[in-house]
Amino acid sequence: MQVRKASKKDTKPILGLLVQLRPSPSSKSQYNYFMRIIQRYLTDKDKQMLVAVVRSKIVGLASLVFLPRLNQKLELWIPELVVDQKYRKKRVGKSLIKACVSAAKKKKCFRIRLESGNRRKGSHAFYRKIGFEQFALSFQKPI
Numbered sequence: 001m002q003v004r005k006a007s008k009k010d011t012k013p014i015l016g017l018l019v020q021l022r023p024s025p026s027s028k029s030q031y032n033y034f035m036r037i038i039q040r041y042l043t044d045k046d047k048q049m050l051v052a053v054v055r056s057k058i059v060g061l062a063s064l065v066f067l068p069r070l071n072q073k074l075e076l077w078i079p080e081l082v083v084d085q086k087y088r089k090k091r092v093g094k095s096l097i098k099a100c101v102s103a104a105k106k107k108k109c110f111r112i113r114l115e116s117g118n119r120r121k122g123s124h125a126f127y128r129k130i131g132f133e134q135f136a137l138s139f140q141k142p143i
């Protein structure tokens with residue numbers, strides 16, 4: 001398994017994987033919109049997309065956002081992390097996070113932060129296992 005930066009040709013399999021995290025696009029125009037968002041991600045200097053590849057197949061991804069804070073160094077925020085159901089518990093997620101840690105060190109970030117929904121008990125266990133600690137409550141106001 002290899003972890004590398006995503007490129008434009010990975011857009012379709014990336015969107016294919018993201019539906020394991022959130023519902024599929026509801027229309028062709030929404031699908032095209034999501035494709036454009038992913039492609040923009042790849043060229044934005046404050047963002048990165050890492051993919052895990054097994055025998056040329058994309059089996060996992062992590063999206064990275066390097067957030068400036070007002071009185072701190074950069075923070076690496078990981079909005080999306082997903083491993084293909086068939087490839088879970090094979091260290092793919094751990095390898096993606098390891099690559100995120102390297103990227104964070106390279107950019108001299110002071111920490112990595114992410115959110116995981118209350119219902120995702122498995123991913124909470126995963127994050128704890130690989131050295132993350134719970135440190136805050138997360139609030140939302142749906143729009």
Ligand SMILES: CC(C)(COP(=O)(O)OP(=O)(O)OC[C@H]1O[C@@H](n2cnc3c(N)ncnc32)[C@H](O)[C@@H]1OP(=O)(O)O)[C@@H](O)C(=O)NCCC(=O)NCCS
Nearest residue numbers: 081082083088089090091092093094116122123125126129
């Ligand atoms: C969470 C997720 C990314 C983990 O990826 P993964 O490739 O299956 O995890 P790994 O194989 O790298 O696991 C690393 C360690 O965590 C443990 N672990 C992974 N998933 C676990 C689970 N559901 N429950 C308990 N432990 C778990 C593994 O056993 C392993 O421990 P070890 O080092 O002692 O062997 C993956 O399950 C996934 O994509 N889930 C659905 C999407 C999701 O919830 N994403 C996170 C959104 S915040």
